[in-house]
Amino acid sequence: MYERKITPNLNCGLDLIGEVLYGKWKIRLLWFIEQGHKRPSELQRKIPDASRRVLNIQLKELEDHELVMKKIYPVVPPKVEYSLTDFGKSLIPVISALGRWGDQHEDRLRRVILKRIPR
Amino acid sequence: MYERKITPNLNCGLDLIGEVLYGKWKIRLLWFIEQGHKRPSELQRKIPDASRRVLNIQLKELEDHELVMKKIYPVVPPKVEYSLTDFGKSLIPVISALGRWGDQHEDRLRRVILKRIPR
DNA sequence: TCATATAGGGATAAATTTATCCTCTATTGT
DNA sequence: ACAATAGAGGATAAATTTATCCCTATATGA
Numbered sequence A, B: 001m002y003e004r005k006i007t008p009n010l011n012c013g014l015d016l017i018g019e020v021l022y023g024k025w026k027i028r029l030l031w032f033i034e035q036g037h038k039r040p041s042e043l044q045r046k047i048p049d050a051s052r053r054v055l056n057i058q059l060k061e062l063e064d065h066e067l068v069m070k071k072i073y074p075v076v077p078p079k080v081e082y083s084l085t086d087f088g089k090s091l092i093p094v095i096s097a098l099g100r101w102g103d104q105h106e107d108r109l110r111r112v113i114l115k116r117i118p119r
Numbered sequence C: 001t002c003a004t005a006t007a008g009g010g011a012t013a014a015a016t017t018t019a020t021c022c023t024c025t026a027t028t029g030t
Numbered sequence D: 001a002c003a004a005t006a007g008a009g010g011a012t013a014a015a016t017t018t019a020t021c022c023c024t025a026t027a028t029g030a
Helices: A015-020 A027-033 A041-046 A052-064 A092-104 A104-117 B013-021 B024-033 B040-046 B051-066 B092-106 B106-116
Strands: A066-074 A079-084 B068-073 B079-084
Touching: A015 A027, A015 A092, A015 B024, A015 B092, A015 B106, A027 A041, A027 A052, A027 A066, A027 A079, A027 A092, A027 B013, A041 A052, A041 A079, A052 A066, A079 A104, A092 A104, A092 B092, A104 B013, B013 B024, B024 B040, B024 B051, B024 B079, B024 B092, B040 B051, B040 B079, B051 B068, B092 B106
Parallel strands: none
Antiparallel strands: A066 A079, B068 B079
16 A cells, blocks of 8 residues: 655644545545445446546545445355445535535536646 | 646536546635635745645636636736635535534544554 | 456556746845 | 845656556356
């Protein structure tokens, strides 16, 4: 695992939530788990642009941060299910607020974002 | 300026808001500008851990994304003031929600974050 | 016997973001 | 003449995050 060389700022609430939500796929993972997509293979199908490897890594971080729980069933082929902890559930309204703002301003956002990205 | 090689996902509202809020100091910049700290030197004093260079870059992105406006006064020494656009103002409640969740769970967040960071 | 499904993880490369260092402008005050 | 001030930005290094590639294990069904 990569080991930080620069210690993060943890001064205010914004710093703190940033630490646990940063990561390209984390918010989506929380979202889909909340929707009931529990197994790694399901999540991968929901987020096909991410490699399995990265999803595993980010799921592990979410688990370390106590936002999700991982249940391993001792069967073959292996079966694993993720679910939100109460802590993770408490974050859902915040994620909804983010998504709602994004949806409300979809057209404008798409325009200003693409403006900066040639082709 | 760095030019992306991988095109971003812009499928849903969460992708879209992620594009404009990602950036180590962006949320804080929006926050402090909303608080009335308009000039680059003020913002730098508020965020001493960031270099002036990076703040300029991130301010430019916020401007391109139409979240802030930049007013340049033609005086010497130069004077510049940033302010939120209406679009940027509409984002403030969302940022508040993020900060509030972070504040509410401050102790737990600090604990789980530090757990993963040796030293 | 061989492909498939499920989940995991090491090693390494590539992409992306931040940090550092240095220079430039033009006026005011000493 | 020179330092101080306020803002901008090029060049490059370092840090961090993602992506790729490859390999492990075991039962089931063709």
